[in-house]
Amino acid sequence: MSPRPRRILFGVSGGIAAYKAPDILHGWVKLGFEVETVLTEAAEQFVSPLALSTLSKRRIWRERDFLSAEYGWQIPHISLTDWADLFVIAPCTANVLRAAAQGDGSTLLGAALLANTKPLLLFPAMNSKMLASGPVRENIRILEERGAEIVDPDSGLLACGYEGKGRMPSAAVINDYVLRALCDKKDFAGMRVAVTAGPTHEYIDPVRFISNPSSGKMGYAIAEEAWRRGAEVTLITGPSALRRPAGLEVVEVVSAQDMYQACMKSAETADVIVKAAAVGDYRAAERSEQKIKRGGKDTLTLELVQNPDIAAELGRRKRPGQLLIGFAAETQNVLENAQKKMSEKNLDMIVSNDVLAPGAGFAVDTNAITIMARGAEPLRFSGTKEESAAVILDSVSALAAGR
Numbered sequence: 001m002s003p004r005p006r007r008i009l010f011g012v013s014g015g016i017a018a019y020k021a022p023d024i025l026h027g028w029v030k031l032g033f034e035v036e037t038v039l040t041e042a043a044e045q046f047v048s049p050l051a052l053s054t055l056s057k058r059r060i061w062r063e064r065d066f067l068s069a070e071y072g073w074q075i076p077h078i079s080l081t082d083w084a085d086l087f088v089i090a091p092c093t094a095n096v097l098r099a100a101a102q103g104d105g106s107t108l109l110g111a112a113l114l115a116n117t118k119p120l121l122l123f124p125a126m127n128s129k130m131l132a133s134g135p136v137r138e139n140i141r142i143l144e145e146r147g148a149e150i151v152d153p154d155s156g157l158l159a160c161g162y163e164g165k166g167r168m169p170s171a172a173v174i175n176d177y178v179l180r181a182l183c184d185k186k187d188f189a190g191m192r193v194a195v196t197a198g199p200t201h202e203y204i205d206p207v208r209f210i211s212n213p214s215s216g217k218m219g220y221a222i223a224e225e226a227w228r229r230g231a232e233v234t235l236i237t238g239p240s241a242l243r244r245p246a247g248l249e250v251v252e253v254v255s256a257q258d259m260y261q262a263c264m265k266s267a268e269t270a271d272v273i274v275k276a277a278a279v280g281d282y283r284a285a286e287r288s289e290q291k292i293k294r295g296g297k298d299t300l301t302l303e304l305v306q307n308p309d310i311a312a313e314l315g316r317r318k319r320p321g322q323l324l325i326g327f328a329a330e331t332q333n334v335l336e337n338a339q340k341k342m343s344e345k346n347l348d349m350i351v352s353n354d355v356l357a358p359g360a361g362f363a364v365d366t367n368a369i370t371i372m373a374r375g376a377e378p379l380r381f382s383g384t385k386e387e388s389a390a391v392i393l394d395s396v397s398a399l400a401a402g403r
């Protein structure tokens, strides 16, 4: 039997950022979640109930439905919170923070907050002076103390014309937090995980570099999944067009030498290091200060020198209990080469993929992998990079449990 869809109770209050509510809701519906929406009276001035009910394919709960004989028999504030797995309020006004902190049950949203026993995720959004005000700070502190997760607003140009902190994060960032709140597995709680991702750029002159087609998708998917499962995550990323996921510490690097430095620093505190980046093995022996010109020559010879072997050095420096996970992108003798790399570099696990196989490897959304872990049978898996990330982390978790 497939599990039932996850259920979100979506509170929308009367801030200007309510105009983003349909976009947020649409993202959840596309992921297969069921969404019930409660609008405050003020929110109706900023966003259309019709848009939200069309996208959620459900009726919208409005203030006039609260003390209404029409719905009294199902007591909306009780039945909605009983039904939900997660209660999200985005945007959350200063007024709703007050109602939540003080237990003001005089509105439908306020009463639902009182009746709620499910995880509560709030996205305050308001003018920066309101956000910095004593009552708002105090209400946020009270709610955090009671276990609510309150996501810090973004900084930037606010609708009121002020520049500062108070913007609601994008729908994509809100979704990152929602997926984490809905993730029941927390087997990485209390662990520090460092993940490398993407390619490196080895510059030969100011405008040209040697690289590879790595998009960073696999490493980013692992970093995000580890974060959802409770880890504190550092993502060390080479140049990548992917959106930087919320909640992670992101360290941006360009060359293999930069990546080496960043890895050695993270390794000092990491419990798990996952090396999913496609790091250049070689760099130009000399980087030209000026753009290399044609100069009438038919050929150009570049001398390359080896980059430091990050995995091998991490293997040498490995602390007791630290887990080091490598990736092997191979084009031949996949398993044999992966096994060799694992023992030579003192890895605890290696994920190998045949980058020439259809639907696997660089810059595609799917992967076909074989996981070889110390003391375990090889495990083969094909699926999306998100699914592969979950399977890889299951193996890491099993290794960590047996440390």
Ligand SMILES: Cc1cc2nc3c(=O)[nH]c(=O)nc-3n(C[C@H](O)[C@H](O)[C@H](O)COP(=O)(O)O)c2cc1C
Pocket (backbone or CB within 6 Å): 012, 013, 014, 015, 016, 017, 040, 041, 042, 043, 092, 093, 094, 095, 096, 125, 126, 127
């Ligand atoms: C144009 C306009 C924009 C507003 N934007 C915000 C906002 O972004 N955040 C906020 O906390 N209040 C904002 N307010 C004030 C709220 O609308 C007001 O406090 C209202 O009572 C909130 O009701 P609710 O919390 O029940 O939705 C705004 C008011 C106006 C007139």
